Amino acid sequence: KATSTSKMTENGVFSRDKVLTIDTMNPTVKNVEYAVRGPIVQRAMQIEKELREGVKKPFTEVIKANIGDAHAMGQQPITFFRQVLALCSYPELLNENMFPEDAKNRARRILQACGGGSVGAYSASQGIDCVRQDVARYIERRDGGVPCDPDNVYLTTGASDGIVTMLKLLVCGEGASRTGVMISIPQYPLYSAALAELGAVQINYYLNEEKCWSMDLSELESSLAEARKHCNPKALCIINPGNPTGQVQSRQCIEDVIRFAAKERLFLMADEVYQDNVYAEGCQFHSFKKVLFELGPEYSDNVELASFHSTSKCYMGECGFRGGYMEVINMDAEVQAQLSKLVSVRLCPPVPGQALMDLVVNSPQPGEPSHITFMKERTATLSLLAEKAKLTEQILNTVPGITCNPVQGAMYSFPNISLPEKSIKEAKAPDMFYCMKLLEETGICLVPGSGFGQKDGTYHFRMTILPPTDKLKILLAKVKEFHQKFTQQYS
């Protein structure tokens, strides 16, 4: 397709065809989609600009509930974490009296582990040694003593980086032997984007909306059987607590999934970035690793598992630092050596993000000067999120035509919206049409369900529960009003 012609333009200058065009570029990149920052969000940013420039709208501000970005929605950072980060950035502050001793101690410990005592040095590619050790001890505490080897912990540039790296290791083959990776639908679109870019086969398994977005073993089985006809399924990804669906998996469900993965020889990838975000009565976070070990050596010695965590979510919501880790279990030694080599090419994850990850897994302990404030801030944030989860579910369920599962965990609600026939016929992407209209008329920015995947003929939107309570109430009231108007208009 690329031709090498050049032509004279009006002003007498030769203009050549580009080397890099949409036709000559990497085709797998073209297949990538990422709705969380898609057209709706771009339009929202434009509208914000228009408002600033004085353009009249039926609303005075855009309320964004499109992305799980807690600080952007006004959540305050944990004081202790930021004190230590300031100390690490400018160690002169260690000489000041204004910081508590435990903050200073943490900063000294991190700085000592950095080359030249500076967070400006590259760290080891796998992450700073003492941070990986702290992560390992955190995992052991979290999982009731199940051992964790720091050599299996890799610090990452956000969980995104770990997930993409792991998928990269897994993918190979062409045609019917192309690697297939099972992902839940609805999914967090990083997965579909990474699989598209890697040229792997995306194998969808649907979560059961009727049963509070839980995983069905029979669905896993039939989706796998179907996929085996045209690709080589190698891995199964789970997000728990769920994004965009907000469910928290039961221990039984996790057990079933592990047995399934063992039987079907699938590499497990457990995305557990919302591990502290559990709100619903009777729900509890169970890590895949813990359950794996409780199933005994037949499983714990065999099933390959990578699990992911991040500084971006939970009670800290520190997205901008791009901190995270992954732990790999039962990974083949030669493959792990390849993983270590692969991560070395990018040199290292951001050191401030590593420091922050360290603070998350090594937070102030009872008796330390910052403990009380830390616990107060942590609890306040998590309680507020729990309230907003409840509020969201309750108000949305008062709207005729909207059905909303309980937000058991994470930071999102993914309600089912019934759209009038006429709107479905008129629009190519009815939920996109709905969300765009909602944005233009009310200033509320949500993401259409199609960006995450949904059963054919069903429609949803994803909204975060992160706006401050007063704004969240406005948002929910406006959605209610809009939905009723929209339904009338297109009936």
Add this chain to the structure above:
Amino acid sequence: KATSTSKMTENGVFSRDKVLTIDTMNPTVKNVEYAVRGPIVQRAMQIEKELREGVKKPFTEVIKANIGDAHAMGQQPITFFRQVLALCSYPELLNENMFPEDAKNRARRILQACGGGSVGAYSASQGIDCVRQDVARYIERRDGGVPCDPDNVYLTTGASDGIVTMLKLLVCGEGASRTGVMISIPQYPLYSAALAELGAVQINYYLNEEKCWSMDLSELESSLAEARKHCNPKALCIINPGNPTGQVQSRQCIEDVIRFAAKERLFLMADEVYQDNVYAEGCQFHSFKKVLFELGPEYSDNVELASFHSTSKCYMGECGFRGGYMEVINMDAEVQAQLSKLVSVRLCPPVPGQALMDLVVNSPQPGEPSHITFMKERTATLSLLAEKAKLTEQILNTVPGITCNPVQGAMYSFPNISLPEKSIKEAKAPDMFYCMKLLEETGICLVPGSGFGQKDGTYHFRMTILPPTDKLKILLAKVKEFHQKFTQQYS
């Protein structure tokens, strides 16, 4: 190759074959090599551990000159930068009297541009708006007024991230239409690693060691002609000032390269992370963009160029923050939309790294309270590097069998070492053998030339000029002694 057998182990537990093995993993990952953190460096870390544990060695410390990591080698961070970063991390400090007003102003400006006023919020995927504007103004000043559109600036996670992203866009095709990318030999091994991972064809062009590692047009031409027989060459990468070779390209040379790229329809990638690291008399940094625009509209309206910068090098040496940017010029609009989409999948570059990049391009100005200290620190660091560049060249050239080009810029020397016949016959990789022996006998950690590429039958090592002057002198004296001993031993 993957079979599904499982066998009973001694303790009565079923052990299955792994899903992910060296045979079933992504083959392109296996092809990746990255010598800067390869076996020599791993052995150096082991030796350090042994020394700490009291193992007796012919030396008491490992001196590392394997990686361009200034802070790890004792270089001090710029005070102003770290003050602003501390303020951004913990904005409470804005209320303290201990910080100069310009530092506070910079911090306020950055925080205002962050979601919720927090560096813990995700930024726009392309980077914070005001940082991209500051980058654009910096580029305009640097290039004598050549215009720069902030929309063409992408903040990145270190320059590494930008380079890999750009290569990812370029690569496609199979067999004889596979994308080829021209890289200098010796090269910075990020390039070969990324090309291996992407399955692209690496097209080598050799730098001219006799002419101080300059680029030869005839070499470019013949290497391209040869490559056209078996792949589709699409891009040409240049590192200026050079890593590992330390040369600074003349304006004439850059002009020639641009004309060559225009004529041969190649996308230019200019790695300019060492743009402030120019030491030699008569040498000066010329950006590819500036020269491109000076060649007139036939070039400046047509030639596609991506250039890269980083917080990791120059006088700041802030590697751990993973800050960087790339600017794209004459990129096809549709391709650029794809680029913007692609970077959104990873959400955003680390915000502290973006803040640091902002400070680099918007440093204290005359009249501002921090200006004098800033200039003092900057100049001191760059003068010291210039001294060490000179020292390295001079001492190495006193060693019979070592020939060292002047270190005109960057942070490295890449001397030619003549190895005795017997050592070449005995070792599979003679320069690796040499460096490993050097490490074991003297504790000095260098990287063999083979990690960067070199003409067949020639041998080199790369050493950074970063160790503190006293250590650098010890290092050079030890290399001298070792080289003489080694030559005797194997003659």
